[in-house]
Amino acid sequence: MSTHKAVLWKIRVCHLFFNSPRRVRITRLHGVRGLVTTPSASSPKVCIVGGGPAGFYTAQHLVKTRPDVQVDIYERLPVPFGLVRFGVAPDHPEVKNVINTFTQTAQHARCSFHGNVSVGKDVSVQELQEAYHAVVLSYGAEGNMTMGVPGEDLPGVYSAKDFVGWYNGLPRNRDLRPDLMCETAVILGQGNVALDVARILLSPVDILKNTDITQPALDSLAKSRVRRVLIVGRRGPLQVACTIKELREMVSLPGTRPQMEASDFEGIAKTLKALPRPRKRLTELLLKAAVETPEEKELERRNSAQKAWGFRFLRSPVEILPSADLTRTTGIRLAVNRLESKGEDVWAVATGEVEDVECGLVISSIGYKSLPIDPAVPFDARKHIIPNTMGRVQQSAGLYCSGWVKRGPTGVIATTMNDSFDTARTLLHDMDQGTLDISTVKGGSKEVTALLEKRGVKPVLFSDWEKIDSEESRRGETRGKPREKLLDVGEMLKVAWA
Structure with a gap:
């Protein structure tokens, strides 16, 4: 731009700034001078x-x-x-x-x-x-969707929303303190949130310590005795609600192996050709993890794993089983279902059979409201x-x-x-x-x-939030993490208005 044109441009900008009813100001966005309507x-x-x-x-x-x-x-x-x-x-x-x-x-x-x-x-x-x-x-x-079964208020039973809020630093969940001193955890629901929770429960702490997981959650997971996670759904393998990305992460999670019932997958392979492509890819991966013999390297990895996870299909919660003194969870009673269908609609119907699973932790991932x-x-x-x-x-x-x-x-x-x-x-x-x-x-x-x-x-204001953001980043840097979240609203406000 010539000097003469530049001067005329500046005069025009000044005229707009002082005389336009909607006011125009000069701002710098990504290094470019432009006009932004205020x-x-x-x-x-x-x-x-x-x-x-x-x-x-x-x-x-x-x-x-x-x-x-x-x-x-x-x-x-x-x-x-x-x-x-x-x-x-x-x-x-x-x-x-x-x-x-x-x-x-x-x-x-x-x-x-x-x-x-x-x-x-x-x-x-x-x-x-x-x-x-x-x-x-x-x-x-x-809000949390409730199971509506006896015992769901027992210690050891949590909603996935609250559990996720605990390890992600939601202020109202900072005092959750879940008891992870049991061998088996049961997650009800088979969506992405359920798999997130399972993965966090079983992930090596060395992986998690470099994330923005809260320090109290990290400390608790480091002491966890959970070695097996069952991910329970009321319908079958063709109705599992997670996406392939989350399933792939579970299959390859270090230190773990898939552990499923081969009988749950009888006849599933014959349906593959008729499935839509996303569902077909997901089901193929599920079959590979559940029933196919892995290659030598993968077999070696699974055999050395100290932890296990698996889907359990055609099961619905009936009751959370308490300890003798009613102070903790010791298991869950599941109804055994069968599938009925009409067109593309498929639903679960109880058979009258039940199955008890021993566990000390139950996490309900059946939805929010x-x-x-x-x-x-x-x-x-x-x-x-x-x-x-x-x-x-x-x-x-x-x-x-x-x-x-x-x-x-x-x-x-x-x-x-x-x-x-x-x-x-x-x-x-x-x-x-x-x-x-x-x-x-x-x-x-x-x-x-x-x-x-x-x-x-x-x-x-957003500028106040940026102070919180900077403080969290500073605290995280001292621990080798991207951030260490503030967990208390009062502390957030103190930093914001400092």
């Missing part, structure tokens, strides 16, 4: 409740697609990223790389993060609706979701939802991304069509912050 008082304002993947993906699409929208994300905890931080297994750091994308969204000129704000308690959904043109509920599924956030918000108590049409909350103008609270707790992060983008598109369409009124001026975060201040609630 919001005015009349900009459309959208509030997102929940700072996990669904919330950040919804925000990302909104700010990228519409150049005048202002998005504020409210999160109950002082830290962002939800299940990416607290749900993804510590030995899967590549999955957590999505945090880089979320950070870019949080640092966008028209997006802001407000942690330490509990919607439904510190501020109501109705108050948010008064302050914003639209409110998107993306707060996930914090969303909970109602506010009496003013419609909620389907049977499906555990907010009733909606394409993300529009039924009979609630200006109210939307995305993620698990919209469709239920299924799928992976990519599923949540697509779902959240769909909700954002619905919201933007409503703005463009005029079905969502954005003509009035709304106070947005200024109005909400004033309410919170009166109530003694101080939000944690």
